[in-house]
Amino acid sequence: MKTPAGIYIHIPFCAIKCMYCDFYSIAEKEDAIPRFVKTIVSEIEQCNVDTTNWNINTIFIGGGTPSLLDSEHIEIILKALQTKYDLSQLSEFTIEANPGEAPKNRLIDFRSLGINRLSIGVQSLEPDILRFLTRIHTVEQVFETFENARSARFDNVNCDLIYSIPGQSWDIWNRDLNKILDLGPEHISAYTLTLEKGTNLFKLVKGKQVKMPNDDKTSKWFLKTHEIFDSRGYPSYEISNFSLRGFECLHNLHYWKIYPYLAFGPSAHGFDGKNRWSNIRHLDGYMDKIESNKSPITFRESLTENQIQNEKIGFGLRMAKGINEKLVDKDILKKAIQKWPNCIHVQNHFIQLTQNGLVFADAISVDLML
Numbered sequence: 001m002k003t004p005a006g007i008y009i010h011i012p013f014c015a016i017k018c019m020y021c022d023f024y025s026i027a028e029k030e031d032a033i034p035r036f037v038k039t040i041v042s043e044i045e046q047c048n049v050d051t052t053n054w055n056i057n058t059i060f061i062g063g064g065t066p067s068l069l070d071s072e073h074i075e076i077i078l079k080a081l082q083t084k085y086d087l088s089q090l091s092e093f094t095i096e097a098n099p100g101e102a103p104k105n106r107l108i109d110f111r112s113l114g115i116n117r118l119s120i121g122v123q124s125l126e127p128d129i130l131r132f133l134t135r136i137h138t139v140e141q142v143f144e145t146f147e148n149a150r151s152a153r154f155d156n157v158n159c160d161l162i163y164s165i166p167g168q169s170w171d172i173w174n175r176d177l178n179k180i181l182d183l184g185p186e187h188i189s190a191y192t193l194t195l196e197k198g199t200n201l202f203k204l205v206k207g208k209q210v211k212m213p214n215d216d217k218t219s220k221w222f223l224k225t226h227e228i229f230d231s232r233g234y235p236s237y238e239i240s241n242f243s244l245r246g247f248e249c250l251h252n253l254h255y256w257k258i259y260p261y262l263a264f265g266p267s268a269h270g271f272d273g274k275n276r277w278s279n280i281r282h283l284d285g286y287m288d289k290i291e292s293n294k295s296p297i298t299f300r301e302s303l304t305e306n307q308i309q310n311e312k313i314g315f316g317l318r319m320a321k322g323i324n325e326k327l328v329d330k331d332i333l334k335k336a337i338q339k340w341p342n343c344i345h346v347q348n349h350f351i352q353l354t355q356n357g358l359v360f361a362d363a364i365s366v367d368l369m370l
Contacts, residue, residue: 003273005054006254007085009040009077010265011066012283015101019134019204020162022196024267024281025064032283037073039290041080043264046290049272054260056085058092058251061115067097071109078113092117092156092250097149100141107152117249118149119158119189125176129168134200146183156247158187163225164218165193166210177225181232186247190225191240192218219359226355239318239358256315258308266296275302310369317365322352328368336367 013033014025059081061074074095081087094117095110107118124130125139149157159180163173180188195202195212204210213221226236234242238256241249254261263270266286269278279296280286289296303311309327316323325333328351337344343357343364351368353361 002053002055004250004254004257004259005051005056006058006060006251006259006261007056007081008251008261008263008268008270009059009061009066010263010268010279011061011063011069012036012266013063013068014065015068015098016134016136019200020193020196022199023062023064026283029283030068032287033069033073035287036283037069037076039287040077040264042290043296044077044080044084046293047084047262047264049262049270051085051260051262055089056087056262057089058254059087059090059094060251061095062119063096065098065101065121066095067102067106067110071106071113074110074115075113090114094119094158094249094251096121097145099137099145101137102145102148104148104151107148107154111152111154116154117156117158118154119160120145120149120185122159122180123162124165124168125179126168126172129165129172132165132167133162143183146185156187157185158189158249159183159185161188161190162193163190164213164221166212170221170224173221173225174228177228178232181228181234187241187243187249188229188234189241190229192222222359223355226358235320236358237320239361253319256319258312258315274308275300277301306370313368314362314365317351317353317368318358318361320352322350325349325351327351329370332368332370336364339367340364 010024012025013030014027017025017027093115095115096119097107098121120142122142123133123135125142127139130137130139146157161177161180177190193212195205201210205212229236229242234244236242237248238252241252260271260273263279266279266283267281269276277297277300280289280298286296313323313327316327325346333351340357340360343354343360345352345354353364357364
C-alpha cells in the first residue's frame, strides 16, 4: 500500500509585501521570473528523494502570488514534474491567486493545464480593513475574480479570510463572512490574525501604534464563527478550515496527517516520512545555489519516533476527526481531561476536541504529548 503524498511549489513573487505576512515573498522582482522558472525546473530534476512507495495525489502551488506567473511558466514547471514523477493518481491540483491579479484568460489557461482547485486570497470585504492589511485589491475585484473562476470552469474554489483584525467590528466580519458564504465556494479558510515576528504588523504592535484584539474577544469570535459555518452547511474539518462535504483540502490533510511531501522553491519545506528539510529563504541565493549545482537546502533534521508521534498529536487534534487514542498515554489523557473540562471528547477510540477545546488546541496538544 503506497503512502498518500503531495508536492508543494513555492512562488515567492508578490506585487506588494503584505504587512502581516510571514511567508517568504518579495515585491518588484517579477523580472526574475524566467530565471526562477529555469532554476526550479533544475531543482526538480536534481531531487533525489525516493518516492517509490508514494502515491502523489496532490500538487499545491503557493506563495507569494503564483497567479502572477503566466500559464507558459506554470506549464514548464508542470512538465518537469510529469517527467520526474508518476502523477497518474493526481486528484487535487491547487494554485493560489489574488483578486485583481488573476485575469480571466489566465485562469482559463490554468484550468486547461489540469489545475482543478483555485484558492483566492480574499481576506476581507471591508475597504478600510484591506488598506490596513496593505492588500491592493478592491472589493469589486474579489467578486470579479470569483466569477472569472467559475467561467474558467473551476468547480472547487477556496476563499481565504482573516478575522479578529484591529479596527474590525463583529458586524463587519459577520457581513463579510455571510457574503462569501452566499457566493457558494466549496471551501473557506478563516484565520484569526496572528502576530508574526519580522512582519511590519509586529513592528507596529511593538511600537504601540496598533493594538491587537484581546484573547477573550478573539475566542468569542472564533466560537461564533464556527457556529455560523455550521449553520450554513460548512462544518469545520480543521480548526480554521471549512468545506462542503467532499471538498476538504487533500493537500493540507497530507500535512496534518504527517504524510510525506516534496517541496520546491525558496523557503519551501519538505518531508519524506522521517526527515524534514527546508530551502534557503532568499530568491537570489536559491537561484545561485542551483545554478552552481549546489543544494538549496539550508536546514535538515531527522525525527525520532516520539517526535513524529507528537506531531501526529499536535496536528491531529486540530482536525474534527481527532486522533487515535493509542497515540496518547492513558494516564496523560486522564490528567488532561481533568485539567480541561468540557474540552476533550473520547468516542469510538478517537480523541477529539470540543468547540470549546479548539480554542485551547495548542495548549491541550502540549499536555497530551510524550
